[in-house]
Amino acid sequence: MIEILESGLFNTVQDLGRPGYRDIGVSASGAMDPLAVRIGNSLVGNDENAAVIEVQTFPFSLRFERRTVFAVTGTDGHPHLDGSELIPWCAYMAELGQVLELKQPPRLARAYISVGGGLDIPVVMGSRSTSLRGGFGGNAGRPLAKGDRIAVGEDLEIAMLPATGLAVIEPAVALREVFPAPVDGVLPIRALPAGEHGLFAGDGEAFWSQIWRISSRSDRTGYRLSGEPITPTATIEMRSHGVVPGVIQVPPGGEPIVQMSDANTAGGYPKIAGVIECDLWRLGQARIGARLKFVRSTHAEARAVEQAVARYVEDVRLTSGMVKRALKAMA
Amino acid sequence: MSAIDFGDPATIAFLTDALTAAGVEGLEISRPDGQIRIVISGEGAARISVPAATPRASDSAAVVVKAPLAGHFCAEHPGTAVAPQTLPRSISDADVLGFIRVGHMLLPLRAGHSGVLTRLLAEPDTLVGFGDPLFEIELPS
Numbered sequence: 001m002i003e004i005l006e007s008g009l010f011n012t013v014q015d016l017g018r019p020g021y022r023d024i025g026v027s028a029s030g031a032m033d034p035l036a037v038r039i040g041n042s043l044v045g046n047d048e049n050a051a052v053i054e055v056q057t058f059p060f061s062l063r064f065e066r067r068t069v070f071a072v073t074g075t076d077g078h079p080h081l082d083g084s085e086l087i088p089w090c091a092y093m094a095e096l097g098q099v100l101e102l103k104q105p106p107r108l109a110r111a112y113i114s115v116g117g118g119l120d121i122p123v124v125m126g127s128r129s130t131s132l133r134g135g136f137g138g139n140a141g142r143p144l145a146k147g148d149r150i151a152v153g154e155d156l157e158i159a160m161l162p163a164t165g166l167a168v169i170e171p172a173v174a175l176r177e178v179f180p181a182p183v184d185g186v187l188p189i190r191a192l193p194a195g196e197h198g199l200f201a202g203d204g205e206a207f208w209s210q211i212w213r214i215s216s217r218s219d220r221t222g223y224r225l226s227g228e229p230i231t232p233t234a235t236i237e238m239r240s241h242g243v244v245p246g247v248i249q250v251p252p253g254g255e256p257i258v259q260m261s262d263a264n265t266a267g268g269y270p271k272i273a274g275v276i277e278c279d280l281w282r283l284g285q286a287r288i289g290a291r292l293k294f295v296r297s298t299h300a301e302a303r304a305v306e307q308a309v310a311r312y313v314e315d316v317r318l319t320s321g322m323v324k325r326a327l328k329a330m331a
Numbered sequence: 332m333s334a335i336d337f338g339d340p341a342t343i344a345f346l347t348d349a350l351t352a353a354g355v356e357g358l359e360i361s362r363p364d365g366q367i368r369i370v371i372s373g374e375g376a377a378r379i380s381v382p383a384a385t386p387r388a389s390d391s392a393a394v395v396v397k398a399p400l401a402g403h404f405c406a407e408h409p410g411t412a413v414a415p416q417t418l419p420r421s422i423s424d425a426d427v428l429g430f431i432r433v434g435h436m437l438l439p440l441r442a443g444h445s446g447v448l449t450r451l452l453a454e455p456d457t458l459v460g461f462g463d464p465l466f467e468i469e470l471p472s
Contacts, residue, residue, distance in 0.1 A: 084425065087408065087427070087439070090437075090439065162399075162438060164427075164438065164439045164440070164441045165439050166436060166437075166438060166439075167408075167430070167436070167437040167438075167439060168435055168436055168437065169409050169410065169432075169435045169436075169437060170410055172410075173409055173410040174435050312435065315434050315435055316434075316435050316436070319433055319434040319435065319436045320436055322433075323400065323433055323436050323438060326400060327399065327400060327438075330399070330400070330461070
């Protein structure tokens with residue numbers, strides 16, 4: 001068990017999501033930074049889809065009620081265990097009674113806490129993710145609150161973790177060749193023109209050339225962007241149609257909305273572009289007020305990035321196991 | 332890859348156990364600075380000839396942190412801006428002095444002793460072997 005000692009609003013249990021039910025109006029949910037979840041779970045020896053805690057409002061703290069392997073990923077801040085500073089993206093062993101504390105990260109939006117054995121949460125429609133709008137999944141369909149106690153699954157690899165912990169080179173560093181760093185604080189997000197891009201004519205070009213800011217009216221459902229409004233050349237009425245995370249819609253006000261993890265399942269606004277799936281985690285880590293620029297991408301580039309990420313994830317999974325086994329053999 | 336320190340009893344014990352487990356009768360290694368021969372007796376107990384390695388200049392108040400695994404030695408976390416370590420500097424036993432990097436994995440190297448970090452014994456980003464000396468820590472007297 002773990003006990004939540006302190007939590008801000010909207011911190012939830014998430015995994016990699018609940019695909020396959022949009023046709024009945026159920027959004028996929030899942031972590032806003034799925035790459036951090038996959039790597040965190042690999043570090044602690046879990047299946048990459050095991051349930052974790054997504055922390056997006058800080059401070060957050062929990063107490064371990066038994067000896068537990070854990071890792072904090074996604075964040076650029078330093079977690080603390082009983083007051084001692086740890087490094088992020090590193091698996092550690094917590095002893096019974098120890099307290100893990102996460103403070104506001106310096107730049108990024110979200111942190112993920114993985115525990116060996118995963119959070120023992122009932123699976124609802126193929127996922128342990130919390131659907132806040134549906135009020136189901138995760139921690140009884142609601143955000144975590146002080147006093148909540150969550151069961152932890154059996155950790156079959158607990159004896160494998162080296163005493164000093166085991167860390168990973170985080171994606172932003174290991175994959176810097178495929179994920180360009182922000183330029184002057186402006187995050188580049190790759191996207192592909194979508195179905196109604198042609199309706200925007202010159203304003204379509206303005207969409208790609210201007211710098212957008214993430215508005216305060218943003219959440220796990222969608223990021224609303226502030227900037228010079230863009231409008232279509234003609235007003236059209238569209239029937240509501242399916243949308244997925246990454247789709248960028250333009251409502252009548254002209255300021256785009258990017259659908260995120262709790263994306264609506266359908267909508268009628270024209271779609272100007274779609275963020276490539278491999279860049280969604282970077283958007284998920286961008287905070288309100290952050291500036292971003294959309295970079296026109298191609299299917300070939302999106303596929304190349306996807307393959308680079310897959311190689312990295314696979315290398316972490318295989319090498320972490322190999323290092324643990326080698327150290328165990330020499331212990 | 333740098334050489335293993337055969338003057339370390341723990342290294343000899345590890346090699347002996349590994350030879351026994353593998354059913355190998357013995358091992359002999361010669362280097363310019365000395366040689367070591369480990370012979371596993373028929374009863375399963377090892378007979379070890381004392382290595383004739385050149386004794387290292389040692390300070391009884393200093394300890395050496397050695398590589399627990401083969402890999403690339405990182406004096407800093409690869410994600411941090413490179414800043415040269417100022418030496419000597421005071422450290423506590425829980426401090427992370429560096430990492431062994433294997434692929435994208437990083438094995439933190441804890442000091443294990445409080446004292447003064449006096450020397451880096453391996454070049455950053457070089458490949459090191461199991462048991463290679465990495466840091467020297469002067470213990471408080």
